[in-house]
Amino acid sequence: MEIVIVLVFVLGYLAxxxxxxxxxxxxxxxxxxxxxxxxxxxxxxDSFTSWFDSHSSKMLEGFIGFGHEEKLELLETTLLHxxxxxxxxxxxxxxxxxxxEIIDHFNGFATIKGFIKTNKKRTLLWIIAILAFVLxxxxxxxxxxxVLITILRKxxxxxxxxxxxxxxxxxxxxxxxxxxxxxxxxxxxxxxxxKVSAVKLVEYLIIPSLICVGIPVLIASFLPAFKGTFETPxxxxxxxxxxxxxxxxxxxxxxxxxxxxxxxxxxxxxxMMLSLSIVSLAAEIISSRKxxxxxxxxxxxxxxxxxxxxxxxxxxxxxxxEMPSILFFLGILMxxxxxxxxGLIFTFGQTVQESIPNDIFVLLLxxxxxxxxxxxxxxxxxxxxxxSIYPIDSHVWHFIAYAAGxxxxxxxxxxxxxxxxxxxxxxxxxxxxxxxxxxxxxxxVAGFIFMVMFHS
Numbered sequence: 001m002e003i004v005i006v007l008v009f010v011l012g013y014l015a016x017x018x019x020x021x022x023x024x025x026x027x028x029x030x031x032x033x034x035x036x037x038x039x040x041x042x043x044x045x046d047s048f049t050s051w052f053d054s055h056s057s058k059m060l061e062g063f064i065g066f067g068h069e070e071k072l073e074l075l076e077t078t079l080l081h082x083x084x085x086x087x088x089x090x091x092x093x094x095x096x097x098x099x100x101e102i103i104d105h106f107n108g109f110a111t112i113k114g115f116i117k118t119n120k121k122r123t124l125l126w127i128i129a130i131l132a133f134v135l136x137x138x139x140x141x142x143x144x145x146x147v148l149i150t151i152l153r154k155x156x157x158x159x160x161x162x163x164x165x166x167x168x169x170x171x172x173x174x175x176x177x178x179x180x181x182x183x184x185x186x187x188x189x190x191x192x193x194x195k196v197s198a199v200k201l202v203e204y205l206i207i208p209s210l211i212c213v214g215i216p217v218l219i220a221s222f223l224p225a226f227k228g229t230f231e232t233p234x235x236x237x238x239x240x241x242x243x244x245x246x247x248x249x250x251x252x253x254x255x256x257x258x259x260x261x262x263x264x265x266x267x268x269x270x271x272m273m274l275s276l277s278i279v280s281l282a283a284e285i286i287s288s289r290k291x292x293x294x295x296x297x298x299x300x301x302x303x304x305x306x307x308x309x310x311x312x313x314x315x316x317x318x319x320x321x322e323m324p325s326i327l328f329f330l331g332i333l334m335x336x337x338x339x340x341x342x343g344l345i346f347t348f349g350q351t352v353q354e355s356i357p358n359d360i361f362v363l364l365l366x367x368x369x370x371x372x373x374x375x376x377x378x379x380x381x382x383x384x385x386x387x388s389i390y391p392i393d394s395h396v397w398h399f400i401a402y403a404a405g406x407x408x409x410x411x412x413x414x415x416x417x418x419x420x421x422x423x424x425x426x427x428x429x430x431x432x433x434x435x436x437x438x439x440x441x442x443x444x445v446a447g448f449i450f451m452v453m454f455h456s
Contacts, residue, residue, distance in 0.1 A: 001040055001041075001043065001044025001047055001048070002044075002048070002342060002344065004040050004044075005037050005040040005041065005044075005338060005339065005342070006339070006344065008033050008036045008037050008040065009033055009037060009335055009339060011033070012029045012030065012032060012033025012036075012335065013029075013033075013372075013376070015028075015029035016029050016030060016373070017372070025324060026328055027324045027325075027327045027328040027331065029331075030327070030328045030330075030331025030332050030335070031327060031330070031331040032331075033331065033335050034330070034331040034332075034334040034335045034338070037334075037335045037338035037339070038079065038334070038338050040338075041075065041338050041341065041342065042075065045068075045071050045072065045075055046068055046071065048063075048342060049063070049064050050063060050064075050342065050343040051063040051074065051078075051341065051342070051343060052340055052341055052342065052343040052345075052346050052383070054078060054081055054082065054337075054340065054341070054383075055081070056387070058386065058387075058388070059343055059346065060074075078341050082333075082334060082337035082340075082341070083334065085192075085193070086329075086330060086333045086334055086337070088192055088267055088268075088269050089185075089188060089189060089192055089269075089329070089333070090326050090329060090330060091269045091272070091273070092188060092192065092268055092269040092272050093185070093188070093325075093326060093329070094321060094326060095269065095272035095273055095275065095276045096139070096140065096182065096254060096272060097143075097321040097322060098276055098280075098314070098317045098318055098321055099250045099253065099254060099275065099276055099279050099317075100139050100143050100250070101316070101317030101318075101320045101321060102246065102250060102279055102280065102283050102313050102314065102317045103243075103246050103247050103250040103251075103279075104317075105246075105283070105313045105316055105317060106242050106243040106246040106247075106283070106286070106313070107243040108243040108244065108245075108246045108247035108250065109147045109150070109151070109243075109247065110151075110243060111243055111244045111247050112131060112135075112147065112148075112151060112247075113151050113154065113155075115127065115131065116128075116151070116155065119229045119230055119231065119232065120228075120229055121161070121225075121226045121227060121228055121229065121230055122221050122226050122227065124155070124165070124230070125165065125168060125217060125220065125221055125226050126217065126221070128148055128152070128165055128168070128169060128172075129168055129169070129171075129172040129213060129217045130172075131144075131148060132144055132145070132148055132168075132169045132172035132173045132176060133172045133173070133175060133176035133209075133210075133213055134176060135147065135148070135173075135176070136172070136173040136174070136175075136176035136177040136180075136183050136184075136417075137176045137177060137179065137180035137182070137183040138180070138182065138183070138251050138254055138255055139251065139254065140177060140182070140183055140184060140185075141173035141174050141176065141177035141183060141184055141415065141416065141417045142173075142416040142417055142420055144169075144173045144176070144177075144417075145166075145169055145170065145173045145417040145420055145421055146420055146424070148169050148173075149162070149166055149169065149420075149421060149424050149425060152165055152166070152169075154232075154233065155230070155232050155233075156230055157233060159425065159426070161225070161230065162425055163425050163427050163431070164220075164223075164225040164226065164435070166421045166424075166425045166427060167421075167427070167432060167435065167436035167439075168216065168217055168220055168436070168439075169417070169421065170409055170412070170415065170417045170418045170421050170436070170440075171212070171213055171216050171217075171409045171436070171439065171440050171443060172213045172217070173417045174405055174406050174408055174409045174415050174417055174418075175209045175210075175212040175213040175405070175406050175409070175443070175447075176209065176213070177405055177417075178205055178209050178212075178401060178402050178404075178405025178406050179201065179202055179205035179206045179208075179209040179402075179405075180201070180202065181196070181198045181201055181202075181258055181268075182254060182255075182257060182258065183405075184404075184405045185329065185374075185375055186374050186375060186378040186400075186401065186404045186405055187201065187401050187405060188268075189333075189375070189378055189379065189382070190378065190382070190397055190400065190401050191258075191268065192267065192268055192269075193382055194392055195382060195392060195397040195400075196392065196393055196397045196398060196401060197392060197393055198258040198261070198262065199262070200393040200398070201398065201401060204395075204398040204451070204455055205398060205401060205402055205451075207450065208402055208447035208448070208450050208451045209402070209405075209406070209447065211443065211446050211447040211450055212402075212406050212443040212444055212446065212447035213443060214443075215442055215443045215446050216439035216440060216442060216443040219439060219442070220439060242286050245282075245286075246279070246282065246283065246286070249278075249279060249282055250279050253275035253278055253279055254272075254275060256271065256275055257271040257272050257275055258271075260274065260275075280313070280314040283313035283314060284312065284313065284314065286313075287312070287313055329375060332373070332375050332376050332379065333375070333376075333379050335376075336376055336379040336380050336383070337379075339380070339383075340380075340383035345380050345383040345384055346383055346384060346386075348384065349381070349383070349384020349385060350384075352384070353384075353385075358396050358399070359399065359452055362396065362399040362400055362403045363403060363448055365377055365381065365400065365403050365404065365407070366402070366403025366404060366406065366407025366444065366448070367407055367410065368407070369403065369404050369407040369408045369414060369415075370407055370408050370409070370410040370411040370413075370414030370415075371411065371413075371414065374404040374405070374407070374408055374414075374415070377404060378400060378404045381400050381404075395451075395455050398451070398455065399448075399451060399455075402447065402448065402451060403448070406440075406443070406444050406447065407444055409440035409443075409444065410437050410440045410441050410444060411429075411432070411433065411437060412427060412429055412432035412433075412436075413429065418432075
């Protein structure tokens, strides 16, 4: 049955990678293989000889001697454990996405354009790269890429100029997301999975991430594409007063989440829900909404309640968040959890550790994330190492965070930021491979060398 479950994962993942060719959204194979994998675990439960204890991150001793009822109870407990941990991540992401959409509802990101006061392409490159690096650490690399490319469209009318800037935005956004616990799905997974702490993640990865983006931007600033000046169209939008307030409030409260966790030791999603509630409250007040804390208001009919939901910034934001991405993460993480529960990932990890050094393996993991989605790669790697040997903040976890976060920049299809930039600016795969990939490779290797030299 183990072979069948692995085959389900391989075929499901193949369908995900061929999403555009098959014309089937990736969330469908992700959810299907999750259901089939756990069905296989349930059917073959009595035939398995090993089981991985997720609580202690070790193989469970004496599992082969368990009776059917004991194994069934263990299956239910394990499934609930993984579902709970996965939902913590998903609820956290939903909260962050909603705050970002509320900011966008008030056109808050237009405020960022006010920071750009130049007509030189080289200066614009550095400003955009810095903004991408900082923004992605707060609102995640995907959203930061969308925001900055939208701003670029208001500054550079020529698409041939924009694609060069978009290429460097991908590198900067991925590097910025790697050093922040809230900047990328993979770093969020490692943080919430208690593999890294927020303080140590920033401490160990901030310099390698700066190197990863700094060297490519420095080299690119001498390329012909970034020489000369540009003219900004005069009919560009300006952020409103409320937009500026909501931008600073939203970003500030997202940054507050790691601080909240450090103070209270509560899971990060609790802090994110607190931040979301405050941002939503401010949005409702600004929108002059009438608050109805109970459903016993006589004059409120069903139609008026629907109208309230329709006009409310919070409900509007909730309707715009990427639910397909949320369901995709659910499918991927729970499928990997099924493989982990059977001890397959842990056994594979032990074999790898005996065969090649960890640093080389993680370096290849980062290169692999340019081809294969980094979420399942990190989810799998989290189950490969014995926590008694590699406890929280061991160098291997920070290496994985860096590699998975920045390695995807080497191909335009290797990260969410790259895929969205590809769609927004119609960047071809081979144009990126020829003009940007080598810059991303240099930055990735340089940052990794720094980590090996100073954090091994």
